[in-house]
Amino acid sequence: MLVSENELQEIIWRAFRGFGWPRAESKDIADAIVWLEMHDLDGMQCLQHCIENRERYAFGAVAPASETDSQLTLDADNSLVLLAGDMALNLAIGKSIETGQPSTIFQTHAPVGKLALAHLDQSAVEVEAMIRGNDTTYFYTQDRSIIEATVQGEAALTVFVGHETSQLPAHAATTAITQAQRVNTYHRNLDTGLAIDDALWTQLETLAIASMVEATDESRARGAGENAVIG
Secondary structure, eight states: OEEOHHHHHHHHHHHHHHTTOOHHHHHHHHHHHHHHHHTTSOHHHHHHHHHHTGGGOBOSOOOEEEEOSSOEEEOOTTBHHHHSHHHHHHHHHHHHHHHSSOEEEEOSSSOHHHHHHHHHTTOSSOEEEEEEOSSOEEEEOTTSOEEEEOOOOOOEEEEEESOSSOOOOOOOOSEEEOHHHHHHHHHHHHHHOEEOOHHHHHHHHHHHHTTOOOOOHHHHHTTOGGGGOOO
């Protein structure tokens, strides 16, 4: 079936709320997944991972596994804060600004890097980034291109902030996606709609129902109803 950008964003947000995740993290992940899908960067793969592994994640404070002047290492295995891509990106940018050095966030069995990729375009800070996955590496360059390379390595998000010359390592590019190409892809998907498997949509609807509550003064005081919109 085909759905609009807003329909997909709304149902993902409500689905995550339905299985008990906090409002901000649910919205952040929904935004990132839909951004990836609108730009043909396989947001559905991230969505499927989050649904299938949601019981692994717990909400709470994030403590560095290790920290030096040049690197920040955080464990994302059981943290909603790091599973939400915008928060992972902000942690890396903050550490890089503080130290003047590249900052790396390592993660295991979670799509943190790819979710963070969705937020790089919206960052107010000039950054380059290297996002290593299990079988693919994305490079976010100073000219806002995204380069996909078949480089294997430990999953990690490395952020370089405010450098006059490129700090990205040499790589053999297989696909380069420019900002203009992303705009064209976005508008194409905006016009045609996004394809989603019927079974997955039904699963999201079932999860979203759990986020609905009876309309009472008490529920509205907790943010239900018109206060729950995500736009």
